[in-house]
Amino acid sequence: MDIIFYHPSFDNHYWVNALSRALPQANIRIWTRGDNAPADYALVWHPPVEMLKGRTLKGVFALGAGVDAILSQLKNNPDMLGESIPLFRLEDTGMALQMQEYAVSQVLHWFRRFDDYQTLKQQAKWQPLDEYEREDFTIGILGAGVLGAKVAESLHAWGFPLRCWSRSRKSLPGVTSFAGSNELSDFLHGTRVLINLLPNTPETAGIINHSLLEQLADNSYVMNLARGVHVVESDLLQALDSGKVKGAMLDVFNQEPLPANNPLWAHPCVAITPHVAAVTRPAEAIAFISRTIGQLERGEQVSGRVDRQRGY
Numbered sequence: 001m002d003i004i005f006y007h008p009s010f011d012n013h014y015w016v017n018a019l020s021r022a023l024p025q026a027n028i029r030i031w032t033r034g035d036n037a038p039a040d041y042a043l044v045w046h047p048p049v050e051m052l053k054g055r056t057l058k059g060v061f062a063l064g065a066g067v068d069a070i071l072s073q074l075k076n077n078p079d080m081l082g083e084s085i086p087l088f089r090l091e092d093t094g095m096a097l098q099m100q101e102y103a104v105s106q107v108l109h110w111f112r113r114f115d116d117y118q119t120l121k122q123q124a125k126w127q128p129l130d131e132y133e134r135e136d137f138t139i140g141i142l143g144a145g146v147l148g149a150k151v152a153e154s155l156h157a158w159g160f161p162l163r164c165w166s167r168s169r170k171s172l173p174g175v176t177s178f179a180g181s182n183e184l185s186d187f188l189h190g191t192r193v194l195i196n197l198l199p200n201t202p203e204t205a206g207i208i209n210h211s212l213l214e215q216l217a218d219n220s221y222v223m224n225l226a227r228g229v230h231v232v233e234s235d236l237l238q239a240l241d242s243g244k245v246k247g248a249m250l251d252v253f254n255q256e257p258l259p260a261n262n263p264l265w266a267h268p269c270v271a272i273t274p275h276v277a278a279v280t281r282p283a284e285a286i287a288f289i290s291r292t293i294g295q296l297e298r299g300e301q302v303s304g305r306v307d308r309q310r311g312y
């Protein structure tokens with residue numbers, strides 16, 4: 001079995017060595033320009049079109065959870081990957097725990113008013129503030145897939161009222177499920193903390209806009225852990241300036257790296273991380289990929305296949 005590997009920023013040699021240990025029966029090589037030799041599988045992130053074009057692969061694995069970049073490449077280059085070639089993505093592989101850490105720590109930061117205490121500290125003011133009540137701190141999670149469901153689970157342990165919004169109805173302990181565009185308004189009504197874990201698709205791009213933000217509870221908080229394209233930045237800034245939204249924690253942006261002149265950097269109510277909410281963990285990712293390749297080779301059912309029409 002031949003496997004080609006390409007990632008623009010990972011240590012490709014490290015990955016190929018680790019993959020070779022996990023799949024000793026496979027010949028695994030780093031793909032470089034001009035390599036047209038046969039391959040059974042391709043493991044990629046932001047691959048050059050020529051890497052995949054014209055190949056008859058048994059499968060392509062995205063080295064992350066989101067496949068928006070590769071699907072957008074495919075839209076512009078439909079012959080990059082034949083319709084019958086399955087595309088897989090990483091499911092969890094250590095990312096859910098990272099998302100849980102991120103979401104729980106930030107929700108607690110807001111709930112315990114550490115943002116307000118930081119402001120008071122800058123003024124050298126010793127001033128106990130009113131406590132927030134849990135029942136006024138409803139957390140709404142946009143997207144209840146692999147990562148959204150795990151984030152909900154971790155917040156459930158802290159006793160917050162929880163709701164999620166997805167395409168299909170969910171049954172998650174302690175979480176009220178809202179499904180489909182008809183139920184989005186009800187989901188937003190009363191949501192104090194909005195956490196975004198949707199995939200980037202034509203239906204979800206720009207979803208966090210003026211109309212959505214207006215429907216949140218007053219003094220709400222927004223956490224974007226999914227993709228920058230979900231947030232209309234000018235609408236968020238306006239909501240922050242008006243006080244409708246009290247704080248935003250943003251990991252992903254329309255343009256990455258976020259340009260130095262972007263007003264989000266200087267906004268006092270915005271916290272920023274550089275797309276690190278959940279990174280691909282090699283050991284877990286390699287375990288998932290090698291297990292899935294084994295299942296495919298044996299003709300077994302596999303998980304993680306992307307529905308290209310749906311976009312995630």
Ligand SMILES: NC(=O)C1=CN([C@@H]2O[C@H](COP(=O)(O)OP(=O)(O)OC[C@H]3O[C@@H](n4cnc5c(N)ncnc54)[C@H](OP(=O)(O)O)[C@@H]3O)[C@@H](O)[C@H]2O)C=CC1
Binds near residue numbers: 066092251
């Ligand atoms: N910032 C970072 O470091 C990282 C960001 N990400 C981002 O997180 C995203 C989510 O990952 P993951 O949880 O694995 O993805 P999943 O595909 O498992 O979950 C997606 C969820 O979104 C819901 N959804 C999709 N489209 C719609 C829609 N039109 N209306 C309502 N709900 C919708 C799905 O509903 P249903 O269940 O009904 O299908 C599902 O619940 C990734 O696509 C990626 O962009 C991922 C990893 C790291």
Ligand SMILES: O=C(O)C(=O)CO
Binds near residue numbers: 067278279280
């Ligand atoms: O896996 C993904 O989709 C990511 O965004 C990794 O940071």
